[in-house]
Amino acid sequence: MDITIESLGKIADYFTIVHHIPGRIRLRAIGDIATDANQALRHDLTQTMRQIPFIIDFKLNALIGSLTLRYDTSRFEPALWEAWLRKERLDEILFCFQIPKEQQ
DSSP states (O other), rough: OOHHHHHHOOOHHEEEEEEEEEEEEEEEEEEESSSGHHHHHHHHHHHHHHTTTTEEEEETTTTTEEEEEEETTSSSTTTHHHHHTTTOOOHHHHHHHOOOOGGO
C-alpha cells in the first residue's frame, strides 16, 4: 500500500486524539472498527502503520476502538499529529513518510 495524500486523509477520517504527549499518542476510532465488516480496514491500517518510518511501535485495540502509537519525535514533530487529523499540512506530512529512516 502506497501512502498518498488521499490515504492520509482517509486515516484522518477514522480517528480523533484522546491523549498525546511527545513520543506517544492514543487515538480513538470514529465508528466501530471491531466488526467483521471492518476487518479489511483493520488489516489496511495495520499494514500502513508498519510502513511509517517514524513509528516505533503501535497497538490497535479493535474492541475499544483505540490505536496507541509510540513515535520518534526527531522524525515527526508532535504538532503534525493534530495537523494530520485536521487534514492540514498533508504535503509536509507525506514528505515525512517518504524519507527513509537512515536519512531522517
